[in-house]
Amino acid sequence: MTKPGAKPYLTTRNIEPENQETPIHFLRSDTIDYPYFYKRNHFPYPALTALHYFLPIIGLVDSPVLFSLRDIMNMPSKTIKAVLECSGNKRNLFEPKVFGEQWEKGAISQGTWKGVSLKTLLAASGIREEAAEVVIEGHDFGERKDLDNVYAYARSLPLNKALHPDTIIAYEYNGRPIPFKHGYPLRLIVPGWYAMASVKWIKQITFIDSKFAGPFQTIDYVYYPNKTNDEQAFPVTGIHVNSTIQKPLNMEILNTGTNVIKGIAWTGKGRITRVGISFDKGETWVDTELKNEHNAEYQWVSWSFTWFVTEKGEYTIMTRAADSCRRVQPMTPFWNRKGYGYNAIDTIKVKVE
C-alpha cells in the first residue's frame, strides 16, 4: 500500500455568500487552477445559462450593440496572465482589526485569461463624446446590510482604463471556459487593479456621462482613513506592491541548518525589481533570489532565500518588495476603516530548535 498523501483546501471564510481563500502557503505553481482559485462573492450565485446569453453595450454609444458569445469568440483575442487580488486580502492583519471578511494572505490567485480587449468590442458600438465612465454590471444581485434596496454588483471604470488594450472581456481561464463560480461565460479582467474591478457574469456594459454612484463604487471599495467619519476618502484602484512568505509558516518550528524561505511578490504597476529579506526587524536587508527576474507585468514573482541558521532561538523574518515604479512596501500598513489594500512588509516568526 502506498502512503496516502494530503492536499490543501480552500480556507472557508463564509458560505452565504461563498468566500474562500486560496491556500497560498501550500501552492508553488505560477498558475492557480480552478480548485485553488479563491472565491469572493457579494451575493448568491446568479441563475444563468450560456444558452441565450447576449452582451449588450448600451448608453452613450454611437449605436447600441448586442454581442453573442460566438461574435466575441470570433474577434481577435488577447491572452493575459495576471494576479487577481481581492482588495481585502490580508484584512485580518490590520490593527486595530476591521470588520468584514477576515481574509488572511490567500485572497490572491494567478492565471491566464483569454478574451477580447474591451476596446476591440467598442469599435462596433463607438463611444459618444459625452461618455465619461463605463459601468460593467454583473448578473449577481441581492440585498445589502446598509441599504434597503436590492442591488446588482456593478462597477465603473474611467475611459482610459476601460480602453487600455489589456482590459479584456475574458471567456477562458487557463485554457478552458471560465469556471461558473469565477464569472462564466464572460468576466471583465482589469489587470493591475484590485479584483473588485474584474466584474463576473457580465450582464451589460453601459456608458454614462457622470461618476457612477453605485454602492460598490461609492460605499464599498473606498479607502476611509478615519474610523468615525468619511473625510479624505478615496477609491480603491490599483494593486499595491506586496509580498507574502509562503514557507516557513508563521510560528513554525524549524531545525537548525539550511532552511529555504520561499514566497511571492507582486505589484499593480510596473514590475517587481527586488524582494529584500530581514532577520533583524528591518534594520538590514538582503536580496532574495527572484525566480523569474525579467517578470512580465501583472504577474507575481516567486522568490527564495537559503537561510543557514546554527543558533537556536526565536527569529522574526520580514520581506519587502519593490517595483519598477519605485514603490516599496511600508513598515506600517495604511489603516483604513474597511480594511483594503494591506501591503505592509510581510512578517512571520519562527523558532529554531
Next chain:
Amino acid sequence: MTKPGAKPYLTTRNIEPENQETPIHFLRSDTIDYPYFYKRNHFPYPALTALHYFLPIIGLVDSPVLFSLRDIMNMPSKTIKAVLECSGNKRNLFEPKVFGEQWEKGAISQGTWKGVSLKTLLAASGIREEAAEVVIEGHDFGERKDLDNVYAYARSLPLNKALHPDTIIAYEYNGRPIPFKHGYPLRLIVPGWYAMASVKWIKQITFIDSKFAGPFQTIDYVYYPNKTNDEQAFPVTGIHVNSTIQKPLNMEILNTGTNVIKGIAWTGKGRITRVGISFDKGETWVDTELKNEHNAEYQWVSWSFTWFVTEKGEYTIMTRAADSCRRVQPMTPFWNRKGYGYNAIDTIKVKVE
C-alpha cells in the same frame, strides 16, 4: 438551472504532516462525518494494511495475547459518542503567541465510535501486579525536530483510565470502519481526555512498571507555565470546560433586528450545565438555551440565543460554559509555552449596521 451552492472545507494548517481543521463555524450537526473531521498528525501516514493486522498485548501481563481484528469484532462491543479535541485547539488565541500549529477553533470534532473496552481485551491477557501504566503505540513514526532518533507516536495511560469501561479500542466511526486517516483499523478512544491520548493505527499495547518517558509523554503534551524554564510542568490530560460561538463570525457585520447566536459547549468531566452569554465584556451574563439539556457525558451541547438588537454599533459577545463539576471557563487563558488546553471565555466582535 439551479444556483450552485457552496460547501465549507477543512482549513489547512500543514500538509507534511497533514494537519487540517474542522470548519466548525459552518457545521451544525452533532455528528461530524469523515470529510469534516479535523486531521492531526505528527508524522507521515503509516504504510499499513488490515490484511495481516494483529494487535499484541504484551509486557507485564499474565500471558501475552495476539488479537486478530475478527477476535476483537467478536467480543462484546461498546459504542460511545464523544468529542475529540486536539489539546492545541485555539492555540492561535494565546497572547503572547506560542509556536506550533496555529489551530484556531476547529481542532475539534464529534462522532460515534464503536469498539471493545480495553478492559474487556485485558480479561484475556491479565495484568501483573507490578504494572503501573499501559503504553499504546501507533504505527506512525518519524523524526522529531528536537531529538536525533526516530520515534513512534506512543502514549501511556494510568491503569485507572486504561481500565475505565469507556476507554475503548474502536474499529468503527459513525457506523463504518474508521477512515484510514483517523486510525484504521484500530484506534484507542479515551473519552474526556484531549485527543493526543486517542492513539491512531494501534500497533501494540504494552504494560510497564514505570512512568513512560516517550517524547510525546514527557516533552510534548505537557503544560509548561513558564516561557524560559520547565518548572511547574504537568501533563496534559482531561478536556477543559469550553465553548465556541459558531454564528455570527468574528468581525462579522450584522443587520439590526433579530440575530440568532449559536454555538457549542463541551467538557471532559461531567456535563455542561449552563452556557452564559454577555454583551458587556463579562459584567453581566444571561443563560443561552441548551439544545440537548440532559446531554450525555463526553458530548458537546449545542446552544443558541436570540439577540434582538436595535442600536447600531460595535458589540463584543462572550460565552462562558460551566459543567457539573463546577468548572467554569476563565476570563484569562492559562498561558503555557506549548499552547495547550486553551479554554478562556469565547469572545467575538460584531458590527451592527
